[in-house]
Amino acid sequence: MVHVGFVGNVNYLEILDLALGFAGMDICGDDGVLLGHWPGQTAQEADEAAGEFEDMRRQFAAEHP
């Protein structure tokens, strides 16, 4: 059986990212990569933050089985 849903969303920050992108800026940090990062954060720092968050989730799951 196939389940169908509907999606509608506007990303306001991406509108700004698109506009500023024409001037060579990349506020979402997503030029050339699939996932972005926060301003002031490098892609590597974003990966590390995601890893830390994953550890927190694992710990929470272990404590609340």
Next chain:
Amino acid sequence: MWRTRMAVAAGLCVAGATGCTSLLERAKNPLHFAALYLLDRAEDMMEVAEVGVTVSAEPGFAAYGSFASLTPVGAAYVNGYFIGLGGGQFLGLGAGRLGHCPFYLSATGVLVWGYEELGWQRFDTKNMSTLHCQDVGLPGMLTAPHGRPGPAPS
């Protein structure tokens, strides 16, 4: 001449402060630079909005809304495919697919706070570094970010 150089340097400093494009590092030659520039803008354009339908073999549930990422209400869990515009692709174009791309959404919101996990194109639901994951709602926007950010506000 030195004034031009100073202006370019100042411009790069301003751009660097807010997040400068990585084009200079990625481009191999001027033609490649121009192509990547246009490709980046096309991808940015395909990330501005998400409009389409989700299709999944396994049952999911989604009744979730959040105006400007400030008023998250509802819950959603969908792990399937997306047909439409969004996530840097349009009908699979930009994702290396034809007509659709993998899609994942897990979100919950109680108006003042909410949490969203969003996956587009290539992701592993057990690997947070492949997902957008963020707190939303006013307290969520002010607390430390979780992992990789999604395109908030949205």
